Amino acid sequence: MSYQQPQPGQPQQPGWGQQPPPAPKKKTGKIIGFGCLGIVGLFILIAIIAAVAGGGDDSPESSTTPPAASQGETKKDEPTKKEEEPAKKAPVTVTAKQVDFKKSILAEGDSYTSVQVTITNNSKNDLDINPLYVTITDTGGSKHTAELGVDEDQLDTVNLAPGENVTGTITGKGKFDAKYVTYTDGLIGDSVRGDVS
Numbered sequence: 001m002s003y004q005q006p007q008p009g010q011p012q013q014p015g016w017g018q019q020p021p022p023a024p025k026k027k028t029g030k031i032i033g034f035g036c037l038g039i040v041g042l043f044i045l046i047a048i049i050a051a052v053a054g055g056g057d058d059s060p061e062s063s064t065t066p067p068a069a070s071q072g073e074t075k076k077d078e079p080t081k082k083e084e085e086p087a088k089k090a091p092v093t094v095t096a097k098q099v100d101f102k103k104s105i106l107a108e109g110d111s112y113t114s115v116q117v118t119i120t121n122n123s124k125n126d127l128d129i130n131p132l133y134v135t136i137t138d139t140g141g142s143k144h145t146a147e148l149g150v151d152e153d154q155l156d157t158v159n160l161a162p163g164e165n166v167t168g169t170i171t172g173k174g175k176f177d178a179k180y181v182t183y184t185d186g187l188i189g190d191s192v193r194g195d196v197s
Contacts, residue, residue: 053188091123094194096181099153099169107150112171114151115178115196120165127160128186134170136196139179144172 094117101114115136121127131146131154138144148154155168170181178196185191 089122090192091121092127092183092185092190092192093120093122094118094181094183094192095120096178096194096196098178098196101171102152102169104150104152104154111174112147112150113144113174113176113178114153114169114171115181116153116167116169117155117181117183117194118165118167119155119160119183121160121162124162126162129155129160129166130157131155131168131170133184133186135182135184136170136172136178137180137182138172138176140176142176144174144176146170147173 096115096117099114099116101110101112103110103112113136117134119127119129131148134146134155136144136146146155151169151171153169155170156166158166160166172178180193180195183192183194
């Protein structure tokens with residue numbers, strides 16, 4: 001067998017004095033690596049959401065109750081829980097009362113219901129207050145979100161330090177009898193209810 005050069009003008013074929021083309025690189029390793037990274041990231045995101053959703057309770061009290069004493073047994077030397085420590089205040093308290101609607105220039109008509117809300121921060125942390133974090137529930141069970149800027153005395157957006165409180169109105173569209181208001185710490189935090197007097 002003799003080695004022959006191709007004729008001029010004819011295309012060269014692989015193996016005729018040329019290096020074979022490099023084999024294509026496989027990308028499956030990168031795909032698998034990024035897929036695993038995505039799964040790990042998803043688990044971390046789920047853990048963060050679970051921690052935020054379940055970690056809002058500041059009270060160290062256990063949810064279980066101690067077993068009842070057997071019949072005939074009494075402990076006279078042990079002080080009761082009320083004697084040991086004073087009752088703890090809730091981290092946030094909300095009080096509310098229905099008031100007259102004070103129309104602002106942004107209101108369209110007079111068909112609104114206003115509730116004056118006082119929010120007190122009893123916790124050790126700052127508390128973000130926003131009218132959008134408060135809803136009104138009427139006596140029929142319907143929820144009403146805050147209509148922004150329609151009442152002159154609207155609740156301000158503030159940051160409450162521990163021990164401070166803020167008062168303002170939350171106004172819902174339509175005429176209704178308010179039963180209670182609900183303040184939610186942020187958009188997904190713990191909720192605190194205050195009955196309307």
